[in-house]
Amino acid sequence: MTLPFIILAVLTIAAAVAAMSLRNLIHCALAMVGAFGGLAALYLQLDAQFVGFTQILVYIGAVAILIVFAILLTRGGQVPEKALFSSSWIWGVLVTVAVFGTLAWTIKNSFASQRVPAERVEATVKEIGDALMTKFVLPLEVIGLLLTAALIGAVIIAMRDEVKK
Amino acid sequence: MTPLSAYLILSAMIFAIGLAGALTRRNAIIVLIGIELMLNAANLNFIAFWRFSEHPEALTGIMFVIFSIGIAAAEAAVGLALIIAIYRHYKTTNVDEVNSLRG
Amino acid sequence: MSDTFDQIFVSLKHWLLGYLPVWSQPVISCLLSIAVIIVAFATLFAITTWLERKGLARIQNRYGPNRAGIPLTNISLFGLGQPAADGIKALTKEDIVPFAADKLVHFFAPVVLVIPVLLSYAVLPIGRNMVAVDMDAGLLFFFAVGAATELSVFMAGWSSRNKYALLGAMRAIAQMVSYEIPLIxxxxxxxxxxxxxxxxxxxxxxxxxxxxxPDWFVFTPWGFAGFILFMISALAESNRSPFDLPEGESEIVAGYFIEYSGFKFALFFLAEYLGMFAISGLGITLFLGGWHAPFAWLTWIPSWAWFFIKLVTLVLILIWIRGTVPRLRMDQLMNFAWKFMLPMALLNLVGVAIWHFMTPGLPRWLVGFALVVGPYLLLGRGLMAGKNLAKRTYRFAE
Structure with missing residues (x-):
């Protein structure tokens, strides 16, 4: 393991833990931004430049802003007085431990540790664009449809109902 | 170079943290953040597998992550719209208190 | 001879690096590029603040700063010492943090604002062979780091625990998110x-x-429309007049940085101007031919000089706009972004595609021209219809 990877991994994990455990919701959202940024840096480390920048643009530029807006709209900016965790938290922890144990055990016993990285891989923007327009054109169209549907759906769900008299 | 298993373990840890948050927190927005973290952990797996694959020029992992990011954005928009609608109705975003189906 | 001047900074860097051990060269090379970028644009920032105050004053029929010059003498140099005096004032002022503020977030907001702005200079070519990093996805990088500024604006507005700050931050975010789409x-x-x-x-x-x-993109129909759309969005992105609602001194005092003082306020100020330079620099790169000379017989002037000449010209135009155009209202701002800018930018994409696939010649120019003017007239008229706008009449006291 290299030093940059360890630094990024520790930062990402710390930010993720903070995002899930802090008391103030805005702090949670800001810690989540840290985790997303760390993940974007990990993508850059894996030579996936385009995906790394897209991650920053979409998650930090759009999703994080949406989330802080939602927190403010639902008056979550104040510190909640009641308990932080749900009443069935013990089951959640048990399920999480079981899932992580299974995943870790599988990774440890898999072929993954013997894998060597490809020599010098480059995913240039041109190649990605070509692939999007040829091999992956159907998923691209579907995602366009999905985004349009999500846009209209989100507007309609969040639209204030007309006050009936 | 960092071995593939390190990336996979890291991704599993992020997934577990997200899962723990989604299952134990009371606030619906934090539950949504947990789900986003889980999606991101899966994305990290895709990129790592792409980097360590025998045919990286096929770009399958990259494409999957691009589509996954698009879906996550749509999911966040709809999810937050739902949370706001629920808040308007119940005046709370606590998932424990939102337990009745009637309006 | 002209080549020597053109490449003077590049060769200077290579000459300096030649004296260093091989292992340290990449690191020192990076540090040198960063230092040059920071020094050059910070100097430009200082000059611009003076230019802006002078220019606005002239537009508003007053003098502007004209006292501060060389210290301990009577030489005032048209007030050129003003930026230095302002800088010293900002650095020595007390740093006040509101009692109710979220201390950590309040501290990090200006830091989070300055870092992405400085990062965005990494992909700007400021001369021949003069770009810090030539990235394959350079433009995407520029927009990705630009997206981080929205977050810092939110952090500043929310952590201050001040209603004006929060209102300003909400306005700023709504504006930045809306105008980012026509910009991209x-x-x-x-x-x-x-x-x-x-x-x-x-x-x-x-x-x-x-x-x-020259073959700059601004001299094509779609490029001209694109450049205008880009610069309007750039004005909105950098929160400058007429899009300065987030700050709106007369309405919400100073917007999201109302609770900042001393050095932190200076950082906000710096980041705002650096952001303006960065986005104007991108406009130059995209539409105004980057560092290329406008005429073939002017190529003897170094490429970096051309970049800065164009940048200063754009900045002067922005100052001019600030001195002339009144501030928009929030609903006007949003209507303009979503009902005019976005459809125009989308139709412009169709115009580019058609321009790209038609053979060069007069028909291409006519079609390209029609594809810009047609939508502009239709959309402009459509928006203005039913508004009953008449020419403004003035009444003066006799």
Whole structure:
């Protein structure tokens, strides 16, 4: 393991833990931004430049802003007085431990540790664009449809109902 | 170079943290953040597998992550719209208190 | 001779690096580039604050700063010492943090604002062979780091626990998110034409001369429309007048940085101007031929000088706009972004595609022209219809 990877991994994990455990919701959202940024840096480390920048643009530029807006709209900016965790938290922890144990055990016993990285891989923007327009054109169209549907759906769900008299 | 298993373990840890948050927190927005973290952990797996694959020029992992990011954005928009609608109705975003189906 | 001047900074850097051990060269090379970028643009920032105050004063029929000059003498140099005096004042002022503020977030907001702005200079080609990093996805990098500024604005507004700050931050975010879309879409037209996201390749594509005019994208119908759309969005992105609602001194005092003082306020001020330079620099790179000379016979002037001449010209135009155009209302701002800018930018993409596939000649110009003017007239008239606008009449006290 290299030093940059360890630094990024520790930062990402710390930010993720903070995002899930802090008391103030805005702090949670800001810690989540840290985790997303760390993940974007990990993508850059894996030579996936385009995906790394897209991650920053979409998650930090759009999703994080949406989330802080939602927190403010639902008056979550104040510190909640009641308990932080749900009443069935013990089951959640048990399920999480079981899932992580299974995943870790599988990774440890898999072929993954013997894998060597490809020599010098480059995913240039041109190649990605070509692939999007040829091999992956159907998923691209579907995602366009999905985004349009999500846009209209989100507007309609969040639209204030007309006050009936 | 960092071995593939390190990336996979890291991704599993992020997934577990997200899962723990989604299952134990009371606030619906934090539950949504947990789900986003889980999606991101899966994305990290895709990129790592792409980097360590025998045919990286096929770009399958990259494409999957691009589509996954698009879906996550749509999911966040709809999810937050739902949370706001629920808040308007119940005046709370606590998932424990939102337990009745009637309006 | 002209080549020596053109490459003077590049050769100076190579000459300096030649004296250093090989292992340290990449690191020192990076540090040198960063230092040069910071020093050059910070100097430009100082000059611009003076220019802006002087220019606005002239537009408003007053003098502007004209006292501060060389210390301990009576030489005032048209007030050129003002930036230094302002800087000393900002650095020595007390740093006040409101009692109710969220201390950590309040502290990090200006830091989070300055870092992305400085990062965005990494992909700006400021001269021939003078770009910090030539990235394959350079433009995407620029917009990705630009997205982080929205978050810091939110952090500043929310952590201050002040209603004006929060209102200003909400206004700023709504404005930035809305205008980011036409900004990126108008840049996409250039990307479609060049076929690359690398800023260096985009500048290269505008290097030839065609008769009297250079082959800059601004001299095509779609490029002209794209440039106008880009600069309007850039004005909104950098929160400048007429889009300065987030600050709106007369309404919400100073917006999201109302609770900042001393050095932190100076950082906000610096980041705002650096952001303006960065986005104007991107406009130059995309539409105004980057560091290329406007005429073939002017190529003896160094490329970096051309970049800065264009940048200062754009900045002067922005100051001029600030002195002339009144501030918009929030609903006007949003209507303008979503009902005019966005459809125009989308239709412009169609215009680029048609321009790209038609053979050069007069028909191409006519079609391109029609595809810009037609939507403009239709949309402009459509928005103005039913508004009952008449020419403003003035009444003066006799």
């Amino acid at each position: 879409l108008s840049s996409v037209s250039v990307i479609m034409m060049v076929g690359s996201l690398s800023t260096v390749k985009i500048v290269e594509a505008q290097s030839t001369y065609h008769g009297l005019l």
